[in-house]
Amino acid sequence: MKKTDLTAYDSPRSAGVIAINFRTEDDELIGAELCSAADDVLLISRKGQAIRFGASDDQLRPMGRATSGVTGMKFRDGDELLSMSIISDDTPEDDRFVVTVTDGGFAKRTAVSEYRRQGRGGLGIKAMALSEDRGSLVGGLVVSEADEIMAIKNSGQVTRSAVSEIPVKGRSTMGVKFVSVKGRDAVSLIALNPEREDEEDDSAADTAGDPVADGEASPAGDDAVSTPQNEHGSDEDGTVGNDQDGVATREDDGE
Numbered sequence: 464m465k466k467t468d469l470t471a472y473d474s475p476r477s478a479g480v481i482a483i484n485f486r487t488e489d490d491e492l493i494g495a496e497l498c499s500a501a502d503d504v505l506l507i508s509r510k511g512q513a514i515r516f517g518a519s520d521d522q523l524r525p526m527g528r529a530t531s532g533v534t535g536m537k538f539r540d541g542d543e544l545l546s547m548s549i550i551s552d553d554t555p556e557d558d559r560f561v562v563t564v565t566d567g568g569f570a571k572r573t574a575v576s577e578y579r580r581q582g583r584g585g586l587g588i589k590a591m592a593l594s595e596d597r598g599s600l601v602g603g604l605v606v607s608e609a610d611e612i613m614a615i616k617n618s619g620q621v622t623r624s625a626v627s628e629i630p631v632k633g634r635s636t637m638g639v640k641f642v643s644v645k646g647r648d649a650v651s652l653i654a655l656n657p658e659r660e661d662e663e664d665d666s667a668a669d670t671a672g673d674p675v676a677d678g679e680a681s682p683a684g685d686d687a688v689s690t691p692q693n694e695h696g697s698d699e700d701g702t703v704g705n706d707q708d709g710v711a712t713r714e715d716d717g718e
C-alpha cells in the first residue's frame with residue numbers, strides 16, 4: 464500500500480494515469496480512499512485478521528503515483544487482504560463501528576476503539592472468530608449507527624439493513640445471523656448504502672417550512688389561511704419485502 468498526494472492525480476489525460484505499480488502478476492487493487500495524516504488506516508484480511516495504524520508520514524510516507532508502495536500487513540498461509548477503511552480523526556471513536564460479515568450471512572459490529580493502534584507491517588489482531596459452517600469473511604466496513612449496509616448475494620438478491628440492527632460484539636467473537644442464505648447461495652460482498660445520506664437530506668427538506676419575513680403582509684390579505692405541509696413518516700416494519708427501489712429489506716429474526 465502507499466499514500467500519494469492528491470495533486471499528483473490532477474491530469475488532463477482522458478485515459479487516466481497510473482495509480483500504483485504491482486510487484487507480482489497476481490496482485491490486484493482492493494481499495495482507494497482519501498485520508499489525512501491525522502487519520503488511521505484499518506486493513507482486514509479474509510481470514511479475520513485486522514491491523515490499524517496511523518496514516519502519518521512516519522508510518523506511511525508519501526510516494527509518487529508510479530510506485531509499488533510498502534507492506535501494510537503480513538499474512539499467514541492462505542490468507543489475503545480483503546478490505547481497507549479509513550478511521551477519520553474528526554469523528555469520535557464512540558460513534559464508529561467495524562462491521563464484519565461472512566459469506567454464510569453472519570455479522571457483528573465492534574467498537575472502533577477495540578482495534579488498538581499498531582505498527583504497520585504486522586499480522587494484526589483478531590477481527591472475527593470464524594468457523595467452517597459460518598463461512599469466511601466477505602467484507603469489513605467502518606460505519607456509524609445511522610448508516611445502512613447493502614449485502615449482495617451470488618444469486619443477485621440485495622438485502623438492505625440498518626447498522627443499528629446488528630448487535631455489538633467483541634472483536635474475537637462470532638456474529639449472529641444477518642442475511643438468510645439458502646442452498647448454495649452465499650453473500651458475495653457488502654457495501655454502504657450510498658443513498659442513505661441523500662434520503663436524510665430529502666426528508667429534512669420535506670419537513671422544513673417556508674420562511675416568512677417578519678412584518679411581511681400575506682398576498683391574500685388578512686383573510687388568508689396558512690396550510691401546513693404534509694410530513695412524511697418512515698415505514699420500517701422489519702419484514703422482508705420490496706421497497707420503491709426493488710431492494711429487499713431484512714426480516715427481523717429476533718436475534
